[in-house]
Amino acid sequence: MRGRLSPYHRRPLVASIRRNPHGGINPNPPPSMNSLAIAASSRPAYSNSTINMAVKTVKVSIKGRVQGVFYRDWTVQNARELGLKGWVRNRWDGSVEALFSGEPDSVEEMERRCRRGPPSAMVTALNVYPADTEDPGRSFERRPTV
Structure with a gap:
């Protein structure tokens, strides 16, 4: 049978009718492209929470x-190197506060690095608290003192 050819398959554009092995027309023809497109569009979209299930904040x-002693700049550099999101800032009491969010291994590595800090720092205490409800933002940034 000759007909107009599909540019993708070089086959005639005709309705797909398949015969069953017993001689009649198959009552369930293969799905058309329209029904495939509808089925694909009705699938649930993945949210960031389902793709990145292993995020620690x-x-x-x-x-x-x-x-x-350049602790904040050092923190920004290390956090970005590890692919973390969040922020770092000085506090009026003389401490530094930070929010780290990312893969659990990267967050734990950042915690280890913060225990030492840059060469001229002297860390005496590091307290870590879960912060799953805080928004880390889109990157890692330095924030003003609070």
Whole structure:
């Protein structure tokens, strides 16, 4: 049978009718492209929470000689290197506070790095709190003192 050819398959564009092995017309023809498109569009879209199920978010308080030693800039550099989202800021009490969010291994590595800090820092305490309800934002940033 000759007919107009599909540009993709080089086959005639005709309705697909399949005969069953016993001689009649198959009552269940293969689905058309329209029904496939409808089925694909009715699937639930994945949200960020289902794709990134393994996300850990913690708030960290760092005490000691951590202000005036480039601790925040060091934190921004390390957090971005590890692919984390969140923020870091100084506090009026002399401590540094940060929010880290990302893959659990990366967050734990950042916690280990914060225990030492940059070369001129002297960390005396590091407190870690779960912070699953806080929004870490889209990247890692330095925030003003609070």
